[in-house]
Amino acid sequence: xxxxxxxxxxxxxxxxxxxxxxxxxxxxxxxxxxxxxxxxxxxxxxxxxxxxxxxxxxxxxxxxxxxxxxxxxxxxxxxxxxxxxxxxxxxxxxxxxxxxxxxxxxxxxxxxxxxxxxxxxxxxxxxxxxxxxxxxxxxxxxxxxxxxxxxxxxxxxxxxxxxxxxxxxxxxxxxxxxxxxxxxxxxxxxxxxxxxxxxxxxxxxxxxxxxxxxxxxxxxxxxxxxxxxxxxxxxxxxxxxxxxxxxxxxxxxxxxxxxxxxxxxxxxxxxxxxxxxxxxxxxxxxxxxxxxxxxxxxxxxxxxxxxxxxxxxxxxxxxxxxxxxxxxxxxxxxxxxxxxxxxxxxxxxxxxxxxxxxxxxxxxxxxxxxx
Numbered sequence: 001x002x003x004x005x006x007x008x009x010x011x012x013x014x015x016x017x018x019x020x021x022x023x024x025x026x027x028x029x030x031x032x033x034x035x036x037x038x039x040x041x042x043x044x045x046x047x048x049x050x051x052x053x054x055x056x057x058x059x060x061x062x063x064x065x066x067x068x069x070x071x072x073x074x075x076x077x078x079x080x081x082x083x084x085x086x087x088x089x090x091x092x093x094x095x096x097x098x099x100x101x102x103x104x105x106x107x108x109x110x111x112x113x114x115x116x117x118x119x120x121x122x123x124x125x126x127x128x129x130x131x132x133x134x135x136x137x138x139x140x141x142x143x144x145x146x147x148x149x150x151x152x153x154x155x156x157x158x159x160x161x162x163x164x165x166x167x168x169x170x171x172x173x174x175x176x177x178x179x180x181x182x183x184x185x186x187x188x189x190x191x192x193x194x195x196x197x198x199x200x201x202x203x204x205x206x207x208x209x210x211x212x213x214x215x216x217x218x219x220x221x222x223x224x225x226x227x228x229x230x231x232x233x234x235x236x237x238x239x240x241x242x243x244x245x246x247x248x249x250x251x252x253x254x255x256x257x258x259x260x261x262x263x264x265x266x267x268x269x270x271x272x273x274x275x276x277x278x279x280x281x282x283x284x285x286x287x288x289x290x291x292x293x294x295x296x297x298x299x300x301x302x303x304x305x306x307x308x309x310x311x312x313x314x315x316x317x318x319x320x321x322x323x324x325x326x327x328x329x330x331x332x333x334x335x336x337x338x339x340x341x342x343x344x345x346x347x348x349x350x351x352x353x354x355x356x357x358x359x360x361x362x363x364x365x366x367x368x369x370x371x
Contacts, residue, residue, distance in 0.1 A: 001065030127190030200234035252340035
């Protein structure tokens with residue numbers, strides 16, 4: 001196996017693959033990347049048995065072949081090389097790998113475990129759609145912060161994608177807040193609900209450029225995100241996603257319109273004085289005025305700020321984890337937002353005043369205030 005590759009190409013491709021490799025594994029085999037060379041196309045693959053990442057570059061090849069290499073050492077030397085070309089060769093007899101550049105020669109031993117498991121051999125797509133990476137990454141970035149990290153709530157540890165001929169909805173929730181994004185242009189030929197692990201969608205967000213065109217293909221057990229160079233294939237979370245529609249209130253008639261930046265700035269200042277564990281704040285609504293306040297009896301601290309808004313309903317006092325409200329607002333692309341309230345014990349809906357191509361809904365559950 002021999003080839004010559006541009007070092008910059010390798011430096012751009014290898015991190016996409018090594019990102020999937022587990023930091024700790026009982027299987028030494030998973031600490032490797034697999035290189036496969038066919039007709040001037042070098043394919044690099046890594047896996048953690050739940051997600052396969054494969055990316056390829058064009059090289060000047062001399063002899064085709066395949067080999068597994070310890071990922072950490074290979075990634076470290078490639079990352080540290082200056083610009084130029086790398087000549088790669090494998091001695092089949094000794095299984096020694098030679099890396100040659102204009103600056104030096106480096107030798108390492110190939111992995112002993114052989115080929116990595118390849119999930120793609122069992123994948124048969126049952127539905128698909130094509131979109132820009134920018135569109136997909138936007139949906140992911142707006143929702144992923146609300147996914148659960150609680151291992152006892154496995155279904156919530158990913159994003160729910162509801163594919164249909166009418167568009168695609170992406171949902172994330174941890175039971176305390178919820179994000180729902182619907183893109184009517186992202187249509188599929190088959191209707192299917194799938195739960196994609198958070199690790200997989202984070203890899204997607206990091207591995208594609210905004211200008212890339214991505215094909216999303218899915219079956220009952222797997223989903224693939226792919227362009228011409230890179231494929232991310234993931235197993236789906238085989239759980240029932242909670243009925244999130246049941247927690248979205250339909251009669252939140254108390255509507256407040258306010259500057260997003262004004263609320264964010266106020267929250268950041270007021271939360272400095274809140275309890276470090278609960279981050280509890282209170283929102284007091286009166287005609288055309290929002291007061292954000294907190295008090296921390298243990299530390300003898302409190303804070304209070306008033307912001308002008310558009311509000312013409314009954315007075316309301318409601319409590320929240322301020323961090324949850326802050327994160328929701330930070331992921332809305334609109335200068336003005338609407339808060340929709342009902343009672344101090346029912347969920348609050350936060351939406352941009354002007355929806356873009358995607359229809360965005362953020363939901364935050366209130367916290368019970370002490371009498």
